[in-house]
Amino acid sequence: MDTGTLHELRGDAVRAWTTFVEHGEGALDDVSPARRTAIRPEILSSWRRSAPAIDLGVSGAPLDDEQDTAAYWRESALQVAVSRIEDELRRTAEDGDLVLAVTDPQTRILWTYGGRVMRTKAETVNFVPGGRWDDTSVGTNALDLAGRMDTPSMVFSAEHYAPIVHNWVCWAAPVHDPATGERLGVIDLSTTWDRTHPIGLATARMMARLIETAIPDRAAPPRPRGAAGSPVEVAGLGLSLTLLGSAEARLDGRRLLLNRRQTEILALLAMHPDGLSLDQLHAYLYGDQAVTASTLKAEVSHLRAALGGALASRPYRLMMPVEVDVDSVIAHIRSxxxxxxxxxxxxxxxxxxxxxxxxxxxxxxxxxxxxxxxxxxxxxxxxxxxxxxxxxxxxxxxxxxxxxxxxxxxxxxxxxxxxxxxx
Structure with a gap:
């Protein structure tokens, strides 16, 4: 998004917020249609909740007890999931100079990681573990909206109710337990408003999906591991891969949330049970497309997290039994x-x-x-x-x-x- 458009959007947001806090919601009826359009219904609804609860001079989110927050995090399925993909999350934060946060269902922050600039900004407003970021604690923000509406949400500049984060843009998406559908919390990506990017919301959605793939299946028995901690192949446990028609992958009966590339990688590895080198997998997956090896490695890393670590390297190989619908079709034709x-x-x-x-x-x-x-x-x-x-x-x-x-x-x-x- 070009700088001029961003400044115009920020100006509209600031004028609408100023009208609301100085003259009340009724005064918004008198502003220009363009300025009214700038106020999304979910933002206005959150402003209504925030106004009676929040002092505009608030300097940071209230903090819950540090020990209680740490104890909740240790026992949370989110902690296991984040630990499995923490390298990917940290790279995302550092590459985009973002601060990332994962919350509980009440929008209390449990984990954060920030790029060089945003880490300091986050600390000054208690965007840290223990910080309560529901809108009645610190005003309108994307973490609260994503959790409240159970859908990915963005809050830009002065759409935030509290002035302390008017210089921020935040994208957040809910995280669910894939087995039960229970909302476990949200993941939020935040940076300064002038770094707003059209793919911010899609990135938050992708990060949420990545966490969901790494959440342990509490209903399934743990996958046995060898003496060195590596997964071992066990009869009765494994991967079921549907490639014909609607693609789907299930691990020990549990549906995996994978993107298109990850499903394709699974298919190729299922076709080559003895494994593939990085160069072979790259050629089989991308052909002559100009895609870097690091991009492929990132996809494999995400996939390994989704499989609970049951994907070996050097060569890349699935460490579990695999059933593929293609094999069934071919077997029927042969017979x-x-x-x-x-x-x-x-x-x-x-x-x-x-x-x-x-x-x-x-x-x-x-x-x-x-x-x-x-x-x-x-x-x-x-x-x-x-x-x-x-x-x-x-x-x-x-x-x-x-x-x-x-x-x-x-x-x-x-x-x-x-x-x-x-x-």
């Missing part, structure tokens, strides 16, 4: 079970992938299934396939031709599908 193959085929493999290896695999599976249907066009199997590939008229025509003149209950349905595909 001549076209109906079973169609039932296991959920659709194209990771459509839109840029991975040359996965694109090749997608073509292989799709062509193999189609050829199996042309060789053995069982009506029930063709009907199932036509739901996934409704415009493949050749398979429908081949099946109808195979029926000949003999009566068959699927004939009318097949003709209907063929007519719909031809339109």
């Amino acid at each position: 001549g079970d076209v109906l079973g193959a169609v039932a296991a085929y959920g659709g194209d493999l990771l459509p839109g992938t840029n991975s040359p290896v996965l694109s090749e695999l997608a073509d292989y599976v799709a062509v193999a299934l189609r050829e199996a249907l042309l060789a053995d066009p069982q009506p029930d199997a063709v009907m199932g396939y036509s739901e996934i590939a409704p415009y493949d008229t050749e398979v429908l025509e081949h099946c109808l031709a195979g029926l000949g003149a003999a009566p068959h209950p699927a004939r009318a349905l097949l003709r209907g599908r063929l007519a719909a595909a031809a339109r």
